[in-house]
Amino acid sequence: MSRSLRRGALAATAIVISIASLTACGAGNDAQTLGVKPDNAAVTVEDIQVQNALVITQPDTGRRGPAVVSATIFNNGQDSQTVESITLPGTATTVKLTPAKGSGQVVVPAGGSVVLGGEGNATAVIQNGVPERKSGDVQEVVFKLSETGDVGLQAFVVPAKSYFEGYGPSERPAPPATKPEKPATKPTGEPTAPETGEPTGEATHAAGH
Template sequence: MSCSLRRGALAASALVFSLLSLTACAAGNSAATNGIRPDNAETSVGDIKIQNANVITQPDDAEGPAVVTAKIFNNGNRAQTLESVTLPRTSAEVKLAPAKGSGPLTVPAHGTLILGGKGNASAVIENGRGEAGRDGDAQRIVFAFNRTGEVRITGFVQPNRGYFTEFGPSSEPSPSVSTLPTGSASPSASESASGEATSTAGAAGSGAGTDGASATAGEHAGH
């Protein structure tokens, strides 16, 4: 084979290899890469869009409150109020509270409201372990707004570990501690008894002194 033919064959091989490489990259970028989406719940109804809706429980099956987390967008020109959050498949009661003070949770026009995490509004389930569901379960969550109405979404029940520690319940509840050690007498009873005895003795002494003074005065008057 002449040198020119060998050079032509090498050039053709290089071109084919380049085309195959570009085709592989294109397929990877379109089908595989672009098809990946975050594993987070997301939905939109009207002007309201909700992302990252989850129920976060205490870690390691511990007892304590759980929380509902979400990022809520309001794409409308008027503010909306989040009136309630419910878990319709459970008996859970979700208590809403703003980041500071008290009052309704407002999603400003063209703004956001974040549920969960330090410095944000909260949606707390007091009996989290018994009512929030089991870790790993898909949980139906309903957000109700004053204008848009109900927005339904399915989130996941996640333990308060790893990524979710920034958004989960703050801490496990502290065990209740009695102010008096078990078996010790109430101080009010002994102090009360002692106080009553002292008061009675003092009153008796005072009465005796008064009677004595009256008798002495009578004797002097008789003389």
């Protein structure tokens, strides 16, 4: 494993530990108060700060299926903002945003935060996945906020295994169906009667009777 990939793996592990800490914190805490300083996958634009952004794919290599964007979005401003969209430039993907409860937009409250991914949190599902990306790659992710506009960063791509399993896609495609074995070929003709050694017709009278 190269030095850069080792750094990426260690950073990704640190990220998920930070995610767990952030998920446990209630709204109203900003990044400075939490004291979280991730090494990567973080960006601040005006009042919006995005931390611990990840693209989490299916757990098995080569398995096609939905992926998700996981991140924590902080709003250090005095007005709430909505996450209008999330895009992955360079890919033909659609990201479906769903709030933690009910339907509608994902709202980042003023002075608060919202977590994408994980049980009980809002979700950002990449419906057709990112099959061209492998674990350890990076993917540009752009969050569009209602007031701040585009907030982009480079996110690690990781499979939904180990630390990331609880934050990965909930929909897992079924394994490919195996082809049933072909039945043995049956004979097409009717079986002939076995020879018994007995005469099949009436016996003829002996000559002279």
